[in-house]
Amino acid sequence: METDALPKQAVLVVNAQSRKGAEAFEEACRELTQAGVQLAGAFAVKDPEKIRGCVQRALADRAPMIIVGGGDGSLSSTIDDFLGSDTVFALLPLGTANSFARTLGIPLDVPGAVQVIATGKRKRIDLGCIDGDYFANAAAMGLSPMIAETVPHKLKKYLGMVGYLMWAVRVAFKFRPFRLTIDDGRSVQKVWATEARIANGRFHGGVELVEDASLQSGEIVVQAVTGRSLFGLAWSWFTTLFKLRARKQTTTEFHGRELKLRARPAQKISIDGELSAKTPVTVSVARSAVWVAAPADSA
Structure with missing residues:
Protein backbone atom coordinates (compact mmCIF):
# COMPACT_ATOMS: atom_id res chain seq x y z
CA MET A 1 0.00 0.00 0.00
CA GLU A 2 1.32 3.45 -0.87
CA THR A 3 2.44 5.46 2.11
CA ASP A 4 -0.06 8.24 1.34
CA ALA A 5 -3.02 5.89 0.84
CA LEU A 6 -5.90 6.29 3.30
CA PRO A 7 -6.77 3.57 5.84
CA LYS A 8 -9.61 1.20 4.96
CA GLN A 9 -10.88 1.07 8.55
CA ALA A 10 -12.51 4.04 10.27
CA VAL A 11 -14.87 5.27 12.95
CA LEU A 12 -17.77 7.48 11.83
CA VAL A 13 -19.05 10.26 14.12
CA VAL A 14 -21.93 12.37 12.75
CA ASN A 15 -23.41 15.48 14.30
CA ALA A 16 -27.11 14.65 13.98
CA GLN A 17 -27.95 18.26 14.83
CA SER A 18 -26.05 19.68 11.86
CA ARG A 19 -28.06 20.93 8.90
CA LYS A 20 -28.06 17.61 7.02
CA GLY A 21 -26.71 15.30 9.71
CA ALA A 22 -29.74 13.26 10.74
CA GLU A 23 -30.78 12.22 7.23
CA ALA A 24 -27.18 11.74 6.02
CA PHE A 25 -26.08 9.24 8.69
CA GLU A 26 -27.66 6.12 7.19
CA GLU A 27 -26.61 7.15 3.69
CA ALA A 28 -23.03 7.65 4.84
CA CYS A 29 -22.90 4.22 6.52
CA ARG A 30 -24.23 2.56 3.38
CA GLU A 31 -21.95 4.47 0.97
CA LEU A 32 -18.81 3.89 3.06
CA THR A 33 -19.46 0.15 3.31
CA GLN A 34 -20.10 -0.11 -0.42
CA ALA A 35 -16.88 1.83 -1.08
CA GLY A 36 -14.84 -0.68 0.91
CA ARG A 57 -12.59 7.70 22.70
CA ALA A 58 -11.93 6.68 19.09
CA LEU A 59 -8.51 8.33 19.26
CA ALA A 60 -7.74 6.53 22.52
CA ASP A 61 -8.60 3.25 20.77
CA ARG A 62 -6.08 4.19 18.03
CA ALA A 63 -8.60 4.29 15.20
CA PRO A 64 -6.66 4.57 11.89
CA MET A 65 -9.13 7.17 10.59
CA ILE A 66 -12.02 9.10 12.14
CA ILE A 67 -14.72 10.50 9.87
CA VAL A 68 -16.50 13.52 11.33
CA GLY A 69 -19.83 14.39 9.72
CA GLY A 70 -21.05 17.92 10.38
CA GLY A 71 -20.35 21.55 9.69
CA ASP A 72 -17.32 23.72 10.34
CA GLY A 73 -18.29 23.98 14.01
CA SER A 74 -18.07 20.20 14.47
CA LEU A 75 -14.65 20.29 12.84
CA SER A 76 -13.45 23.09 15.11
CA SER A 77 -14.61 21.31 18.27
CA THR A 78 -12.65 18.13 17.48
CA ILE A 79 -9.54 19.09 15.48
CA ASP A 80 -7.44 19.93 18.58
CA ASP A 81 -7.47 16.30 19.68
CA PHE A 82 -5.76 15.07 16.49
CA GLY A 95 -23.13 21.97 7.52
CA THR A 96 -24.23 25.28 6.06
CA ALA A 97 -21.04 26.86 4.69
CA ASN A 98 -18.67 23.84 4.68
CA SER A 99 -15.72 26.17 4.26
CA PHE A 100 -13.01 23.65 5.22
CA ALA A 101 -14.36 21.06 2.79
CA ARG A 102 -14.22 23.67 0.05
CA THR A 103 -10.62 24.53 0.95
CA LEU A 104 -9.64 20.85 0.74
CA GLY A 105 -11.56 20.36 -2.51
CA ILE A 106 -13.95 17.79 -1.00
CA PRO A 107 -17.33 17.43 -2.78
CA LEU A 108 -20.24 18.73 -0.71
CA ASP A 109 -22.50 15.71 -1.30
CA ILE A 117 -12.42 8.94 1.81
CA ALA A 118 -12.28 5.68 -0.15
CA THR A 119 -9.85 6.65 -2.93
CA GLY A 120 -8.08 9.82 -1.73
CA LYS A 121 -4.77 10.31 0.04
CA ARG A 122 -3.55 11.41 3.44
CA LYS A 123 -2.21 14.93 3.55
CA ARG A 124 -0.35 16.80 6.30
CA ILE A 125 -1.74 20.31 6.91
CA ASP A 126 -1.11 23.30 9.15
CA LEU A 127 -3.55 24.42 11.80
CA GLY A 128 -4.21 27.95 12.95
CA CYS A 129 -4.10 28.68 16.66
CA ILE A 130 -5.68 31.43 18.77
CA ASP A 131 -4.36 31.45 22.34
CA GLY A 132 -4.05 27.66 22.39
CA ASP A 133 -7.33 26.95 20.58
CA TYR A 134 -6.54 25.24 17.25
CA PHE A 135 -8.62 25.60 14.11
CA ALA A 136 -8.42 24.20 10.60
CA ASN A 137 -9.89 26.88 8.42
CA ALA A 138 -10.70 30.42 9.54
CA ALA A 139 -11.69 32.73 12.37
CA ALA A 140 -13.21 36.18 12.16
CA MET A 141 -14.02 39.31 14.10
CA GLY A 142 -16.60 41.92 13.16
CA LEU A 143 -19.95 41.07 11.64
CA SER A 144 -19.38 37.29 11.46
CA PRO A 145 -19.25 36.73 15.25
CA MET A 146 -22.39 38.85 15.65
CA ILE A 147 -24.17 36.52 13.24
CA ALA A 148 -22.74 33.37 14.87
CA GLU A 149 -23.79 34.52 18.33
CA THR A 150 -27.38 35.41 17.47
CA VAL A 151 -28.54 33.43 14.41
CA PRO A 152 -31.45 31.09 15.29
CA HIS A 153 -30.52 27.43 14.84
CA LYS A 154 -33.69 26.63 12.86
CA LEU A 155 -33.07 29.51 10.46
CA LYS A 156 -29.56 28.19 9.76
CA LYS A 157 -30.71 24.57 9.52
CA TYR A 158 -33.61 25.03 7.13
CA LEU A 159 -32.52 27.98 4.98
CA GLY A 160 -28.75 27.47 4.95
CA MET A 161 -26.76 30.30 3.33
CA VAL A 162 -29.96 32.23 2.54
CA GLY A 163 -30.79 32.23 6.25
CA TYR A 164 -27.31 33.49 7.07
CA LEU A 165 -27.67 36.37 4.61
CA MET A 166 -31.11 37.30 5.94
CA TRP A 167 -29.77 37.40 9.49
CA ALA A 168 -26.67 39.33 8.42
CA VAL A 169 -28.89 42.13 7.11
CA ARG A 170 -30.78 42.15 10.41
CA VAL A 171 -27.71 42.45 12.67
CA ALA A 172 -25.75 44.77 10.35
CA PHE A 173 -27.52 47.83 11.72
CA LYS A 174 -26.05 47.16 15.18
CA PHE A 175 -22.52 46.87 13.82
CA ARG A 176 -19.71 49.38 14.49
CA PRO A 177 -16.18 49.57 12.97
CA PHE A 178 -13.14 48.96 15.15
CA ARG A 179 -9.48 49.97 15.33
CA LEU A 180 -7.30 46.90 14.71
CA THR A 181 -3.66 46.70 15.85
CA ILE A 182 -1.36 44.03 14.39
CA ASP A 183 2.04 43.30 15.98
CA ASP A 184 4.26 40.83 14.11
CA GLY A 185 7.23 41.23 16.48
CA ARG A 186 9.05 43.58 14.12
CA SER A 187 6.53 46.36 13.60
CA VAL A 188 3.12 47.47 14.83
CA GLN A 189 0.45 48.54 12.34
CA LYS A 190 -3.01 49.97 12.91
CA VAL A 191 -6.01 50.07 10.58
CA TRP A 192 -9.69 50.89 10.80
CA ALA A 193 -11.64 47.74 9.95
CA GLY A 201 -7.66 28.22 4.62
CA VAL A 210 -8.46 34.84 1.37
CA GLU A 211 -6.91 33.60 -1.86
CA ASP A 212 -3.34 33.76 -0.52
CA ALA A 213 -4.02 31.46 2.45
CA SER A 214 -2.73 27.89 2.23
CA LEU A 215 -3.03 24.84 4.47
CA GLN A 216 0.66 24.10 3.94
CA SER A 217 2.28 27.54 3.87
CA GLY A 218 3.57 27.67 7.45
CA GLU A 219 1.98 31.12 7.81
CA ILE A 220 -1.22 32.54 9.23
CA VAL A 221 -2.96 35.33 7.31
CA VAL A 222 -4.91 38.20 8.86
CA GLN A 223 -7.03 39.93 6.25
CA ALA A 224 -8.69 43.18 7.34
CA VAL A 225 -11.55 44.76 5.42
CA THR A 226 -10.34 48.32 5.81
CA GLY A 227 -12.51 51.38 6.29
CA ARG A 228 -15.27 52.46 8.63
CA SER A 229 -18.49 52.07 6.63
CA LEU A 230 -20.88 49.15 6.38
CA PHE A 231 -21.22 49.95 2.68
CA GLY A 232 -17.48 49.34 2.31
CA LEU A 233 -17.86 45.90 3.89
CA ALA A 234 -20.77 45.07 1.58
CA TRP A 235 -18.73 46.25 -1.41
CA SER A 236 -15.80 44.09 -0.33
CA TRP A 237 -18.02 41.02 -0.12
CA PHE A 238 -19.61 41.81 -3.48
CA THR A 239 -16.31 42.28 -5.31
CA THR A 240 -14.88 39.15 -3.73
CA LEU A 241 -17.93 37.04 -4.49
CA PHE A 242 -17.78 37.98 -8.18
CA LYS A 243 -13.95 38.03 -8.36
CA GLN A 267 -13.95 42.23 19.49
CA LYS A 268 -15.43 38.76 19.89
CA ILE A 269 -13.96 36.13 17.57
CA SER A 270 -15.76 33.24 15.90
CA ILE A 271 -13.59 30.23 15.10
CA ASP A 272 -14.86 28.07 12.23
CA GLY A 273 -18.31 29.53 12.84
CA GLU A 274 -18.39 29.12 16.64
CA LEU A 275 -17.92 32.01 19.08
CA SER A 276 -14.73 31.11 20.97
CA ALA A 277 -12.45 34.05 21.81
CA LYS A 278 -12.13 37.81 22.38
CA THR A 279 -9.33 40.30 21.69
CA PRO A 280 -6.54 40.79 22.61
CA VAL A 281 -5.24 37.48 21.24
CA THR A 282 -2.10 35.91 19.81
CA VAL A 283 -2.64 34.05 16.54
CA SER A 284 -0.09 31.59 15.20
CA VAL A 285 0.37 28.59 12.93
CA ALA A 286 1.05 24.98 13.93
CA ARG A 287 3.15 23.63 11.07
CA SER A 288 2.13 20.26 9.55
CA ALA A 289 0.02 19.53 12.61
CA VAL A 290 -2.49 16.85 11.52
CA TRP A 291 -3.24 14.28 8.84
CA VAL A 292 -6.41 14.79 6.78
CA ALA A 293 -8.15 12.87 4.02
CA ALA A 294 -7.82 14.82 0.76
CA PRO A 295 -8.67 14.16 -2.89
CA ALA A 296 -6.10 12.03 -4.69
CA ASP A 297 -5.38 14.80 -7.20
CA SER A 298 -4.88 17.59 -4.62
CA ALA A 299 -1.57 19.42 -4.74
Whole structure:
Protein backbone atom coordinates (compact mmCIF):
# COMPACT_ATOMS: atom_id res chain seq x y z
CA MET A 1 0.00 0.00 0.00
CA GLU A 2 1.32 3.45 -0.87
CA THR A 3 2.44 5.46 2.11
CA ASP A 4 -0.06 8.24 1.34
CA ALA A 5 -3.02 5.89 0.84
CA LEU A 6 -5.90 6.29 3.30
CA PRO A 7 -6.77 3.57 5.84
CA LYS A 8 -9.61 1.20 4.96
CA GLN A 9 -10.88 1.07 8.55
CA ALA A 10 -12.51 4.04 10.27
CA VAL A 11 -14.87 5.27 12.95
CA LEU A 12 -17.77 7.48 11.83
CA VAL A 13 -19.05 10.26 14.12
CA VAL A 14 -21.93 12.37 12.75
CA ASN A 15 -23.41 15.48 14.30
CA ALA A 16 -27.11 14.65 13.98
CA GLN A 17 -27.95 18.26 14.83
CA SER A 18 -26.05 19.68 11.86
CA ARG A 19 -28.06 20.93 8.90
CA LYS A 20 -28.06 17.61 7.02
CA GLY A 21 -26.71 15.30 9.71
CA ALA A 22 -29.74 13.26 10.74
CA GLU A 23 -30.78 12.22 7.23
CA ALA A 24 -27.18 11.74 6.02
CA PHE A 25 -26.08 9.24 8.69
CA GLU A 26 -27.66 6.12 7.19
CA GLU A 27 -26.61 7.15 3.69
CA ALA A 28 -23.03 7.65 4.84
CA CYS A 29 -22.90 4.22 6.52
CA ARG A 30 -24.23 2.56 3.38
CA GLU A 31 -21.95 4.47 0.97
CA LEU A 32 -18.81 3.89 3.06
CA THR A 33 -19.46 0.15 3.31
CA GLN A 34 -20.10 -0.11 -0.42
CA ALA A 35 -16.88 1.83 -1.08
CA GLY A 36 -14.84 -0.68 0.91
CA VAL A 37 -14.35 1.33 4.10
CA GLN A 38 -14.84 -0.90 7.15
CA LEU A 39 -16.58 0.90 9.99
CA ALA A 40 -15.25 -0.12 13.41
CA GLY A 41 -17.93 2.13 14.90
CA ALA A 42 -20.67 4.49 13.69
CA PHE A 43 -22.31 7.09 15.92
CA ALA A 44 -25.10 9.57 15.20
CA VAL A 45 -24.64 12.06 18.05
CA LYS A 46 -27.75 14.09 18.85
CA ASP A 47 -26.07 16.27 21.49
CA PRO A 48 -23.28 18.37 19.87
CA GLU A 49 -21.58 18.68 23.27
CA LYS A 50 -20.85 14.92 23.18
CA ILE A 51 -19.18 14.84 19.77
CA ARG A 52 -15.72 15.63 21.07
CA GLY A 53 -15.91 12.91 23.73
CA CYS A 54 -16.89 10.38 21.07
CA VAL A 55 -13.92 11.39 18.92
CA GLN A 56 -11.56 11.29 21.91
CA ARG A 57 -12.59 7.70 22.70
CA ALA A 58 -11.93 6.68 19.09
CA LEU A 59 -8.51 8.33 19.26
CA ALA A 60 -7.74 6.53 22.52
CA ASP A 61 -8.60 3.25 20.77
CA ARG A 62 -6.08 4.19 18.03
CA ALA A 63 -8.60 4.29 15.20
CA PRO A 64 -6.66 4.57 11.89
CA MET A 65 -9.13 7.17 10.59
CA ILE A 66 -12.02 9.10 12.14
CA ILE A 67 -14.72 10.50 9.87
CA VAL A 68 -16.50 13.52 11.33
CA GLY A 69 -19.83 14.39 9.72
CA GLY A 70 -21.05 17.92 10.38
CA GLY A 71 -20.35 21.55 9.69
CA ASP A 72 -17.32 23.72 10.34
CA GLY A 73 -18.29 23.98 14.01
CA SER A 74 -18.07 20.20 14.47
CA LEU A 75 -14.65 20.29 12.84
CA SER A 76 -13.45 23.09 15.11
CA SER A 77 -14.61 21.31 18.27
CA THR A 78 -12.65 18.13 17.48
CA ILE A 79 -9.54 19.09 15.48
CA ASP A 80 -7.44 19.93 18.58
CA ASP A 81 -7.47 16.30 19.68
CA PHE A 82 -5.76 15.07 16.49
CA LEU A 83 -2.51 16.91 17.27
CA GLY A 84 0.31 14.47 17.96
CA SER A 85 -1.72 11.59 16.54
CA ASP A 86 -1.23 9.53 13.38
CA THR A 87 -5.00 9.09 13.07
CA VAL A 88 -6.34 10.60 9.84
CA PHE A 89 -9.12 13.18 10.12
CA ALA A 90 -11.74 12.72 7.37
CA LEU A 91 -14.70 14.99 6.74
CA LEU A 92 -18.29 14.56 5.63
CA PRO A 93 -19.49 18.13 4.95
CA LEU A 94 -23.02 18.34 6.39
CA GLY A 95 -23.13 21.97 7.52
CA THR A 96 -24.23 25.28 6.06
CA ALA A 97 -21.04 26.86 4.69
CA ASN A 98 -18.67 23.84 4.68
CA SER A 99 -15.72 26.17 4.26
CA PHE A 100 -13.01 23.65 5.22
CA ALA A 101 -14.36 21.06 2.79
CA ARG A 102 -14.22 23.67 0.05
CA THR A 103 -10.62 24.53 0.95
CA LEU A 104 -9.64 20.85 0.74
CA GLY A 105 -11.56 20.36 -2.51
CA ILE A 106 -13.95 17.79 -1.00
CA PRO A 107 -17.33 17.43 -2.78
CA LEU A 108 -20.24 18.73 -0.71
CA ASP A 109 -22.50 15.71 -1.30
CA VAL A 110 -22.24 12.47 0.70
CA PRO A 111 -21.37 10.15 -2.25
CA GLY A 112 -18.67 12.56 -3.46
CA ALA A 113 -17.15 12.98 0.01
CA VAL A 114 -17.19 9.20 0.54
CA GLN A 115 -15.38 8.75 -2.77
CA VAL A 116 -12.56 10.96 -1.43
CA ILE A 117 -12.42 8.94 1.81
CA ALA A 118 -12.28 5.68 -0.15
CA THR A 119 -9.85 6.65 -2.93
CA GLY A 120 -8.08 9.82 -1.73
CA LYS A 121 -4.77 10.31 0.04
CA ARG A 122 -3.55 11.41 3.44
CA LYS A 123 -2.21 14.93 3.55
CA ARG A 124 -0.35 16.80 6.30
CA ILE A 125 -1.74 20.31 6.91
CA ASP A 126 -1.11 23.30 9.15
CA LEU A 127 -3.55 24.42 11.80
CA GLY A 128 -4.21 27.95 12.95
CA CYS A 129 -4.10 28.68 16.66
CA ILE A 130 -5.68 31.43 18.77
CA ASP A 131 -4.36 31.45 22.34
CA GLY A 132 -4.05 27.66 22.39
CA ASP A 133 -7.33 26.95 20.58
CA TYR A 134 -6.54 25.24 17.25
CA PHE A 135 -8.62 25.60 14.11
CA ALA A 136 -8.42 24.20 10.60
CA ASN A 137 -9.89 26.88 8.42
CA ALA A 138 -10.70 30.42 9.54
CA ALA A 139 -11.69 32.73 12.37
CA ALA A 140 -13.21 36.18 12.16
CA MET A 141 -14.02 39.31 14.10
CA GLY A 142 -16.60 41.92 13.16
CA LEU A 143 -19.95 41.07 11.64
CA SER A 144 -19.38 37.29 11.46
CA PRO A 145 -19.25 36.73 15.25
CA MET A 146 -22.39 38.85 15.65
CA ILE A 147 -24.17 36.52 13.24
CA ALA A 148 -22.74 33.37 14.87
CA GLU A 149 -23.79 34.52 18.33
CA THR A 150 -27.38 35.41 17.47
CA VAL A 151 -28.54 33.43 14.41
CA PRO A 152 -31.45 31.09 15.29
CA HIS A 153 -30.52 27.43 14.84
CA LYS A 154 -33.69 26.63 12.86
CA LEU A 155 -33.07 29.51 10.46
CA LYS A 156 -29.56 28.19 9.76
CA LYS A 157 -30.71 24.57 9.52
CA TYR A 158 -33.61 25.03 7.13
CA LEU A 159 -32.52 27.98 4.98
CA GLY A 160 -28.75 27.47 4.95
CA MET A 161 -26.76 30.30 3.33
CA VAL A 162 -29.96 32.23 2.54
CA GLY A 163 -30.79 32.23 6.25
CA TYR A 164 -27.31 33.49 7.07
CA LEU A 165 -27.67 36.37 4.61
CA MET A 166 -31.11 37.30 5.94
CA TRP A 167 -29.77 37.40 9.49
CA ALA A 168 -26.67 39.33 8.42
CA VAL A 169 -28.89 42.13 7.11
CA ARG A 170 -30.78 42.15 10.41
CA VAL A 171 -27.71 42.45 12.67
CA ALA A 172 -25.75 44.77 10.35
CA PHE A 173 -27.52 47.83 11.72
CA LYS A 174 -26.05 47.16 15.18
CA PHE A 175 -22.52 46.87 13.82
CA ARG A 176 -19.71 49.38 14.49
CA PRO A 177 -16.18 49.57 12.97
CA PHE A 178 -13.14 48.96 15.15
CA ARG A 179 -9.48 49.97 15.33
CA LEU A 180 -7.30 46.90 14.71
CA THR A 181 -3.66 46.70 15.85
CA ILE A 182 -1.36 44.03 14.39
CA ASP A 183 2.04 43.30 15.98
CA ASP A 184 4.26 40.83 14.11
CA GLY A 185 7.23 41.23 16.48
CA ARG A 186 9.05 43.58 14.12
CA SER A 187 6.53 46.36 13.60
CA VAL A 188 3.12 47.47 14.83
CA GLN A 189 0.45 48.54 12.34
CA LYS A 190 -3.01 49.97 12.91
CA VAL A 191 -6.01 50.07 10.58
CA TRP A 192 -9.69 50.89 10.80
CA ALA A 193 -11.64 47.74 9.95
CA THR A 194 -15.19 46.51 9.55
CA GLU A 195 -14.14 42.85 9.53
CA ALA A 196 -10.96 40.83 10.02
CA ARG A 197 -10.41 37.23 8.93
CA ILE A 198 -7.77 35.06 10.54
CA ALA A 199 -7.17 32.50 7.84
CA ASN A 200 -5.46 29.15 7.59
CA GLY A 201 -7.66 28.22 4.62
CA ARG A 202 -9.05 30.18 1.69
CA PHE A 203 -12.79 29.93 2.40
CA HIS A 204 -14.93 31.65 5.02
CA GLY A 205 -18.71 31.54 5.15
CA GLY A 206 -18.65 29.33 2.06
CA VAL A 207 -16.95 32.05 -0.01
CA GLU A 208 -13.32 32.17 -1.15
CA LEU A 209 -12.19 35.29 0.71
CA VAL A 210 -8.46 34.84 1.37
CA GLU A 211 -6.91 33.60 -1.86
CA ASP A 212 -3.34 33.76 -0.52
CA ALA A 213 -4.02 31.46 2.45
CA SER A 214 -2.73 27.89 2.23
CA LEU A 215 -3.03 24.84 4.47
CA GLN A 216 0.66 24.10 3.94
CA SER A 217 2.28 27.54 3.87
CA GLY A 218 3.57 27.67 7.45
CA GLU A 219 1.98 31.12 7.81
CA ILE A 220 -1.22 32.54 9.23
CA VAL A 221 -2.96 35.33 7.31
CA VAL A 222 -4.91 38.20 8.86
CA GLN A 223 -7.03 39.93 6.25
CA ALA A 224 -8.69 43.18 7.34
CA VAL A 225 -11.55 44.76 5.42
CA THR A 226 -10.34 48.32 5.81
CA GLY A 227 -12.51 51.38 6.29
CA ARG A 228 -15.27 52.46 8.63
CA SER A 229 -18.49 52.07 6.63
CA LEU A 230 -20.88 49.15 6.38
CA PHE A 231 -21.22 49.95 2.68
CA GLY A 232 -17.48 49.34 2.31
CA LEU A 233 -17.86 45.90 3.89
CA ALA A 234 -20.77 45.07 1.58
CA TRP A 235 -18.73 46.25 -1.41
CA SER A 236 -15.80 44.09 -0.33
CA TRP A 237 -18.02 41.02 -0.12
CA PHE A 238 -19.61 41.81 -3.48
CA THR A 239 -16.31 42.28 -5.31
CA THR A 240 -14.88 39.15 -3.73
CA LEU A 241 -17.93 37.04 -4.49
CA PHE A 242 -17.78 37.98 -8.18
CA LYS A 243 -13.95 38.03 -8.36
CA LEU A 244 -13.79 41.67 -9.44
CA ARG A 245 -10.39 43.36 -9.61
CA ALA A 246 -11.52 45.94 -7.05
CA ARG A 247 -11.59 43.29 -4.30
CA LYS A 248 -7.86 43.71 -3.69
CA GLN A 249 -8.39 47.40 -2.90
CA THR A 250 -10.88 46.71 -0.10
CA THR A 251 -8.58 44.64 2.14
CA THR A 252 -5.13 44.71 3.73
CA GLU A 253 -3.32 41.47 4.56
CA PHE A 254 -0.74 40.62 7.21
CA HIS A 255 1.26 37.35 7.10
CA GLY A 256 3.41 35.66 9.71
CA ARG A 257 4.03 32.68 11.96
CA GLU A 258 2.76 34.62 14.98
CA LEU A 259 0.76 37.85 15.17
CA LYS A 260 -0.59 39.70 18.19
CA LEU A 261 -3.99 41.32 17.64
CA ARG A 262 -5.74 44.02 19.64
CA ALA A 263 -8.93 45.86 18.84
CA ARG A 264 -10.68 48.97 20.16
CA PRO A 265 -13.39 48.34 21.14
CA ALA A 266 -12.57 44.72 22.01
CA GLN A 267 -13.95 42.23 19.49
CA LYS A 268 -15.43 38.76 19.89
CA ILE A 269 -13.96 36.13 17.57
CA SER A 270 -15.76 33.24 15.90
CA ILE A 271 -13.59 30.23 15.10
CA ASP A 272 -14.86 28.07 12.23
CA GLY A 273 -18.31 29.53 12.84
CA GLU A 274 -18.39 29.12 16.64
CA LEU A 275 -17.92 32.01 19.08
CA SER A 276 -14.73 31.11 20.97
CA ALA A 277 -12.45 34.05 21.81
CA LYS A 278 -12.13 37.81 22.38
CA THR A 279 -9.33 40.30 21.69
CA PRO A 280 -6.54 40.79 22.61
CA VAL A 281 -5.24 37.48 21.24
CA THR A 282 -2.10 35.91 19.81
CA VAL A 283 -2.64 34.05 16.54
CA SER A 284 -0.09 31.59 15.20
CA VAL A 285 0.37 28.59 12.93
CA ALA A 286 1.05 24.98 13.93
CA ARG A 287 3.15 23.63 11.07
CA SER A 288 2.13 20.26 9.55
CA ALA A 289 0.02 19.53 12.61
CA VAL A 290 -2.49 16.85 11.52
CA TRP A 291 -3.24 14.28 8.84
CA VAL A 292 -6.41 14.79 6.78
CA ALA A 293 -8.15 12.87 4.02
CA ALA A 294 -7.82 14.82 0.76
CA PRO A 295 -8.67 14.16 -2.89
CA ALA A 296 -6.10 12.03 -4.69
CA ASP A 297 -5.38 14.80 -7.20
CA SER A 298 -4.88 17.59 -4.62
CA ALA A 299 -1.57 19.42 -4.74
